[in-house]
Amino acid sequence: MATQQTTTQNLTLVQAVRDGLYTEMSRDSDVLVLGEDVGKNGGVFRATEGLYDEFGPDRVIDTPLAESGIVGTAIGMAAYGLKPVPEIQFMGFIYPAFDQIVSHAARLRTRSRGRFTCPLVVRAPYGGGIRAPEHHSESKEAFFAHEPGLKVVIPSTPHDTKGLLISAIRDPDPVVFLEPKLIYRAFRGDVPEDDYTVPIGEAAVRREGTDISVFTWGAMTRPTLEAAENLAEAGVDCEVVDLRTMSPLDRETIVESFKKTGRAAVVHEAPKTGGLGGEIASIIQEEALLYQEAPVERIAGFDTPFPLYALEDYYLPSVARVEEGIRNAVEF
Structure with a gap:
């Protein structure tokens, strides 16, 4: 059939x-x-x-x-x-x-x-x-x-x-x-076209890698993937994990990815202080501390009100800023 x-x-x-x-x-x-x-x-x-x-x-x-x-x-x-x-x-x-x-x-x-x-x-x-x-x-x-x-x-x-x-x-x-x-x-x-579902609470590994795990979501997924491809040319192999669900977080995927690489960065456009990057870093500390080779790098928006037009591109994590943060973690 x-x-x-x-x-x-x-x-x-x-x-x-x-x-x-x-x-x-x-x-x-x-x-x-x-x-x-x-x-x-x-x-x-x-x-x-x-x-x-x-x-x-x-x-x-x-x-x-x-x-x-x-x-x-x-x-x-x-x-x-x-x-x-x-x-x-x-x-x-x-x-x-x-x-x-x-x-x-x-x-x-x-x-x-x-x-x-x-x-x-x-x-x-x-x-x-x-x-x-x-x-x-x-x-x-x-x-x-x-x-x-x-x-x-x-x-x-x-x-x-x-x-x-x-x-x-x-x-x-x-x-x-x-x-x-x-x-x-x-x-x-x-x-x-058909009816289908994507499970809530499951992250997606958008790019496999061995040197560093980069966790992100939403609009920041694309610049993160672009940064990962640019860094690959320089010999840095990034794993990019799109979390998709902020609550509940897919702790298992976060931890398993980190155990493989030993380094991590988190990319989000929300302000850094109190952002979910801190929660992800905490999960890594609690469940995979002995695998850690470097501090978790947070690449985020700034702790200010969101700016108007002239500074908007500066506020949002750019491909260049993501690359810099990843390098900081890899070269620690």
């Missing part, structure tokens, strides 16, 4: 978001989206384009400019059996909804002793690099990774975006799904 071939599409990351939403909304009538301009306008980045015409105003809901109300309403929907996917236009706008997410969504299962769950996915474009004004470029994934009861997911490829989003929607507990808008339309990738 012939093997059935999976049909693929060549999509951008933001198109993969839309495809994931469309797939789950078609499969499960309990899935709905809500947020500012997600309906007729298709969202500020057009991630929900066409869904209003396909599923109607009862399942694609335009809301007032009120993030606390958007998420609070979605929590009520989730508690009573629906699967809402609220969109926050930019991560920098999520702060009014922070109380709803951490005080209610994250705690509903334990507060009700399992009587209620909260199958909620809060989507938000995040990160810098698009020359946006204040509050449009935040990378505050560590806020939510710190909160028990929440899962935090950040894809870096179109394929993973659709698969992780479907996994998040099907999860019985709340997920904060952060989409790196710098790479929304930066490249395309093959995405199956």
Whole structure:
């Protein structure tokens, strides 16, 4: 019997978001989206384009400019059996909804002793690099990774975006799904047309290597891979691990990679202090100390508010800065 071939599409990351939403909304009538301009306008980045015409105003809901109300309403929907996917236009706008997410969504299962769950996915474009004004470029994934009861997911490829989003929607507990808008339309990738999932909590080794393990996620995956290829010409063999999920972290992959190389660097665009690079370094100290050959290098954003246009490229870890950090660890 012939093997059935999976049909693929060549999509951008933001198109993969839309495809994931469309797939789950078609499969499960309990899935709905809500947020500012997600309906007729298709969202500020057009991630929900066409869904209003396909599923109607009862399942694609335009809301007032009120993030606390958007998420609070979605929590009520989730508690009573629906699967809402609220969109926050930019991560920098999520702060009014922070109380709803951490005080209610994250705690509903334990507060009700399992009587209620909260199958909620809060989507938000995040990160810098698009020359946006204040509050449009935040990378505050560590806020939510710190909160028990929440899962935090950040894809870096179109394929993973659709698969992780479907996994998040099907999860019985709340997920904060952060989409790196710098790479929304930066490249395309093959995405199956069919329904599929990518497991939450599993990292992906994007490049095998033996000299140093470099851990990253989101938009920083591409410059990290480019830096690794440049360094390969100089004889430095980098292993690049795309974590994909900030909570729960894939501790096993982190530790196994580090045991192989004995050196590590972490690349993220969030500020260094309190960032997840510190947590990754701590995992290495706790579980693989005797394999360590050098301090863990953190290549991150600076401990300042995200700057406006002229300094944006300086703030974000560039290929050159990633290379320098990796060299520091390898040459220690």
